[in-house]
Amino acid sequence: MKGAARLPRNFYAQDARVVARGLIGARLHRVFPDGREAVGRIVETEAYLGPRDLASHARHGRTARTEVMFGPPGYAYLFLIYGMYWCLNVVTERKGVAHAVLIRAIEPLSGIEGRTDGPGKLCRALSLDRAFNGADLRGPTLFLTKGKPPARVAVSRRIGVDYARHWARRLLRFTEAGNPHVSRS
DNA sequence: GACCGGATTATG
């Protein structure tokens, strides 16, 4: 298969719900320092809708931690959870609007060792950590391309955000229905 | 400066 083109900046410059749905089936590429490339197909995402979204890290406004989310679309926002695991997010919407999409699971296609059915697991498998916070998602070592479209997309509540009151009930999680690499929960 | 709790995972 030929090397597909990186997803364009204007794709990321949309509402996080649109991007989260659109990323199901897309390919996530990671080129390691030694030149090896890992590729996975995104099968689970969640949309986070900025300061008004009580489940978003942006709920307390613009801080050093959330700065990247308020920046231009098409960049990576990584954060550490429970002191142990990194999670990869895609910044969406125009500059100043802190929308983001959490990549929760990918289906390994090539060059991947270890499980990728969870946000912490996939970051570990792809060696993604704080060094990638703010990284261009159209760059040389981390980028996304178009992939095989999902047969069917299921929509559900986001995972682990019960503290977010009514926002916890919003249907902002997207999965490829029936894909075995979707995280359990 | 101290305390709290989490967009998780592995293990029992």
Added chain:
DNA sequence: ATAATCCGGTCA
């Protein structure tokens, strides 16, 4: 069911 482990947010 619970431990591992650390940082940002919050309040003093």
